[in-house]
Amino acid sequence: MTGPVTIASIVEGDGEVSALPVLLRRIAGALSCWDVRIPPPRRVPRSRLVARGGVENAVLQASYQLTGAGGILLLIDSDDDCPATLGPELLRRAREARGDREISVVLACREFEAWFLAAAESLSGHRGLADPLLPPPNPEGIRGAKEWLSARSPTARGTGRPWTRRHWPRSSTWSRPVRRRRPSTSSGVTSNGCCWAAEHLGR
Incomplete structure (x- = not known):
């Protein structure tokens, strides 16, 4: 074993x-x-x-x-x-x-947080984020991924929402x-x- x-x-x-x-x-x-x-x-x-x-x-x-x-x-x-x-x-x-x-x-x-932008759809409506929340066209080209999320919810502090395969980042x-x-x-x-x-x- x-x-x-x-x-x-x-x-x-x-x-x-x-x-x-x-x-x-x-x-x-x-x-x-x-x-x-x-x-x-x-x-x-x-x-x-x-x-x-x-x-x-x-x-x-x-x-x-x-x-x-x-x-x-x-x-x-x-x-x-x-x-x-x-x-x-x-x-x-x-x-x-x-x-x-x-x-x-x-x-x-660029930065680790860009993966969360690529998975933005899976975070829609969670912890104050917009619903729907669509990923930007080029997540890895954005400078300041955390700021991008914060601008869409002043209360966002990350998420514990589980991912399934369909939620994996489109990156x-x-x-x-x-x-x-x-x-x-x-x-x-x-x-x-x-x-x-x-x-x-x-x-």
Whole structure:
């Protein structure tokens, strides 16, 4: 009998500390995977992560949360950096620190909150948001995703509303790899949402 799959994670912002575990559990639930352990993410400022020795130390610390099957997920915003350049570099450095563990680097296009804009329809009428609430044409091109939501509800504070598959964000950096459950690259680097989590939870 195998133990739970542990997903240790590293994030850059306070919002992701609380939001990412919820997101990963919703992916697990949508894939009917219940034996999943998701410890609280480690928050490390982006400037420290990309600095010399930063991602290496963060990965080393996160690896202590792993007790069996699973791996480490690093999620940061791409901001103005090119994911195809920054992602492989961070992965290379992370693997130098813990090459014996499965590691994935996920770069959200622009910012993590853009995924909530892509899923805006699933939030319609919830916690004061407009109903209907349609996603913007290009969610990942918007600067200030949190401000976009706030402008549509002064009382919005996030949501605990569960997603089903039909509620998954309609975003180019989310829907394709998650629905496929397998990443399109063997390197472990992606700018396409949480495909690593979907891959391991979908086994």
